Amino acid sequence: MKKFTSTLIALLLASLTLAGSLYAEDASEIMKKSHLAYYYSADDGVAEVSMSIVDKKGKERIREFTMLRMDETDGGAQKYYTYFRKPSDVSRLTFMVHKNPDASDARWIYVPAVDLVKPISADDKNSSFVGSDFSYEDVSGRHWSEDTHTLVKDSTLDGAAVFVIESIPLEEYSGFARKVTFVDKASYLPLREEYYDNKDKLRRIFLAEKLEEVDGFLTVTQRSMQDVKKDRKTTIVFSSIAYNQGLGDDLFSERYLKNPPREFIK
Amino acid sequence: MRKIIPAIILVLAAVVSFAPAQAEINLDGFMQGLYGGRLDENNPTATEYTVSESRMQLRAEHFGERGEFFGRLDFVYDGSLEPTYDWELREGYFKFRMGNNIDVKVGRQILTWGTGDLIFINDLFAKDYASFFVGRDDQYLKAPQNAIRFEYYSSIGSWTLVWSPRYEPNRLPTGEKLSFYNPMAGMFIGAGMGGEVPLPESKFENSEIALRFNRQLGGFNSAAYFYKGFYKNPAGMRQADFGAGPDTIPYYPELTVIGASARGMLMGGILWLEGGYYNSQDDPDNDNPLVPNSSIKGLFGFERQIADNLTANLQWQVDMMTDYEIYKAQQTMFGGYVRDEVYHLLTSRVTKMLNSELIKLSGFLFYSPTDEDLYGRFSVTYKYTDEVTLTAGANIFDGENPATDFGQFQLNDNLYAKMTYGF
Numbered sequence: 001m002k003k004f005t006s007t008l009i010a011l012l013l014a015s016l017t018l019a020g021s022l023y024a025e026d027a028s029e030i031m032k033k034s035h036l037a038y039y040y041s042a043d044d045g046v047a048e049v050s051m052s053i054v055d056k057k058g059k060e061r062i063r064e065f066t067m068l069r070m071d072e073t074d075g076g077a078q079k080y081y082t083y084f085r086k087p088s089d090v091s092r093l094t095f096m097v098h099k100n101p102d103a104s105d106a107r108w109i110y111v112p113a114v115d116l117v118k119p120i121s122a123d124d125k126n127s128s129f130v131g132s133d134f135s136y137e138d139v140s141g142r143h144w145s146e147d148t149h150t151l152v153k154d155s156t157l158d159g160a161a162v163f164v165i166e167s168i169p170l171e172e173y174s175g176f177a178r179k180v181t182f183v184d185k186a187s188y189l190p191l192r193e194e195y196y197d198n199k200d201k202l203r204r205i206f207l208a209e210k211l212e213e214v215d216g217f218l219t220v221t222q223r224s225m226q227d228v229k230k231d232r233k234t235t236i237v238f239s240s241i242a243y244n245q246g247l248g249d250d251l252f253s254e255r256y257l258k259n260p261p262r263e264f265i266k
Numbered sequence: 267m268r269k270i271i272p273a274i275i276l277v278l279a280a281v282v283s284f285a286p287a288q289a290e291i292n293l294d295g296f297m298q299g300l301y302g303g304r305l306d307e308n309n310p311t312a313t314e315y316t317v318s319e320s321r322m323q324l325r326a327e328h329f330g331e332r333g334e335f336f337g338r339l340d341f342v343y344d345g346s347l348e349p350t351y352d353w354e355l356r357e358g359y360f361k362f363r364m365g366n367n368i369d370v371k372v373g374r375q376i377l378t379w380g381t382g383d384l385i386f387i388n389d390l391f392a393k394d395y396a397s398f399f400v401g402r403d404d405q406y407l408k409a410p411q412n413a414i415r416f417e418y419y420s421s422i423g424s425w426t427l428v429w430s431p432r433y434e435p436n437r438l439p440t441g442e443k444l445s446f447y448n449p450m451a452g453m454f455i456g457a458g459m460g461g462e463v464p465l466p467e468s469k470f471e472n473s474e475i476a477l478r479f480n481r482q483l484g485g486f487n488s489a490a491y492f493y494k495g496f497y498k499n500p501a502g503m504r505q506a507d508f509g510a511g512p513d514t515i516p517y518y519p520e521l522t523v524i525g526a527s528a529r530g531m532l533m534g535g536i537l538w539l540e541g542g543y544y545n546s547q548d549d550p551d552n553d554n555p556l557v558p559n560s561s562i563k564g565l566f567g568f569e570r571q572i573a574d575n576l577t578a579n580l581q582w583q584v585d586m587m588t589d590y591e592i593y594k595a596q597q598t599m600f601g602g603y604v605r606d607e608v609y610h611l612l613t614s615r616v617t618k619m620l621n622s623e624l625i626k627l628s629g630f631l632f633y634s635p636t637d638e639d640l641y642g643r644f645s646v647t648y649k650y651t652d653e654v655t656l657t658a659g660a661n662i663f664d665g666e667n668p669a670t671d672f673g674q675f676q677l678n679d680n681l682y683a684k685m686t687y688g689f
Contacts (some may be wrong), residue, residue: 061652087652088294088688106531113405115378121535121570131623255419259369266329
């Protein structure tokens with residue numbers, strides 16, 4: 001009898017562990033799908049971007065730029081090209097990122113007023129993107145394998161069925177200590193994210209504010225990031241989106257950094 | 267006043283030509299006030315203002331079927347001495363593509379290459395140090411050049427050829443607003459004491475040629491360079507032509523440079539290396555005391571982010587004179603300043619961004635342990651709104667000997683304030 005009990009307990013434990021790991025795998029799989037749906041739509045994309053940063057006094061600052069993206073592999077290396085239009089002091093400035101999930105990103109800036117190409121040391125992916133509440137990583141994506149993910153519950157958000165997933169960085173990370181993502185079950189797009197610091201205080205809230213179908217890809221055309229501590233909010237609106245434009249690899253080179261491709265950027 | 271008339275005509279012409287609705291022309295620019303004063307009482311310049319100007323920059327851009335046009339035109343009211351109005355076409359070029367692999371840029375343009383941060387070895391395009399020292403925006407460090415630039419992209423790398431039909435020198439302090447030390451005269455040159463330096467004669471063989479080959483080698487962007495032209499500063503003295511005046515006058519000696527550079531990511535930062543051989547064509551045996559000896563220059567630099575919103579870099583430059591013994595004997599004989607055989611220059615830039623990148627604190631220090639001189643640039647910039655930027659800054663020079671690169675400007679310490687409205 002004693003033997004039977006211990007066997008039973010062992011079996012129960014084993015099945016619990018198995019169930020737990022299956023559950024964890026599910027959460028990781030969901031985050032992978034979400035990452036691909038949000039950051040890797042189509043093979044490439046072009047969009048006009050308008051960014052509004054509103055501080056706690058209600059003062060608004062605007063950034064306008066054109067963004068080009070090309071994926072080398074889904075979930076893998078990507079290249080980004082940004083052409084700034086506003087404000088006036090950065091107009092015509094171009095910025096390029098070669099994102100590599102396995103290594104540091106390579107970033108370059110071109111300042112046309114002095115004809116200067118300059119690589120930028122990109123050690124900290126958590127630094128702010130052009131002074132907004134979005135970080136570089138928020139713009140280009142944090143690889144799902146850098147966190148452990150747990151499916152907390154199934155829920156609904158504004159009528160949409162969502163997975164609620166908690167992510168904890170595998171290595172200590174300045175961006176967050178814990179993140180809760182509300183992933184749309186239908187599209188796998190992240191509808192809401194909550195970033196908590198190491199004192200488990202809510203620091204930032206991401207919202208997918210508007211979803212539209214573009215060229216057959218459901219796209220978050222308006223998104224916001226609210227910094228709870230600083231009481232600031234950045235809203236990004238995408239327009240004139242076009243996917244699968246056949247952006248070539250050579251477009252993300254120094255040649256085009258200095259000479260913006262006018263078929264996409266005017 | 268004579269100068270403002272063509273300016274008005276240009277603006278009118280611009281407005282008229284922009285009028286057709288179908289022509290897509292992007293127009294923007296800025297208005298700026300910049301006021302600076304010297305800190306040294308005994309500076310022999312003509313005015314206490316190192317700078318006092320109102321500036322408007324207009325930028326126009328047009329994209330056509332075959333290429334694109336870009337123009338940048340500055341209008342300046344300068345009140346530091348007798349009020350003057352002036353204008354300058356900072357850029358005005360046409361850019362187009364020949365076939366798939368050649369980009370061409372023709373016209374007045376700003377040119378930059380090389381790896382150094384405010385140190386230029388293989389970049390022999392014109393600089394404007396008179397602007398650099400008084401607090402004008404970074405874009406004014408580069409003086410425009412009339413040139414044709416060809417860039418050819420081949421499978422092994424890219425080739426760039428820049429041909430400037432007329433030699434374009436650096437713009438240096440003249441004594442009017444910024445003084446400098448003249449070792450021949452043994453004194454600081456102030457108002458009315460500096461003479462015009464004649465440019466090399468305008469002829470085909472005196473045009474400037476700059477070449478670069480650029481390719482990726484492993485993780486490093488590497489390049490080889492060639493330059494044929496003249497020293498960008500009036501570094502030599504020659505016999506004056508017949509007539510009254512001094513026996514020798516300053517001039518721009520002939521120069522060729524070959525060099526190479528590499529830049530890439532290392533240890534979470536950016537590392538750069540550059541070297542060049544300055545071949546002083548007018549002094550092949552290095553025995554003319556009035557013309558610089560040939561020299562070998564090397565540069566090492568590293569930059570990285572060291573904390574949140576805090577970036578710092580360090581550079582170390584060396585300059586080894588060839589045939590130093592000849593130089594030393596000559597300088598000793600004339601009683602001039604004797605430089606070390608190997609000149610060392612250390613620089614550091616520290617940039618701190620605050621308040622979501624709205625406030626920028628910047629410091630840049632040049633220090634030479636061999637010449638015992640220094641130059642510090644410090645500024646605070648506040649982006650009050652998207653349109654309005656406020657800047658305050660200082661330029662500080664010091665040197666044990668006034669005959670050194672920075673020591674010669676030691677009476678020009680200045681403070682400035684600047685306000686820019688972008689549109």
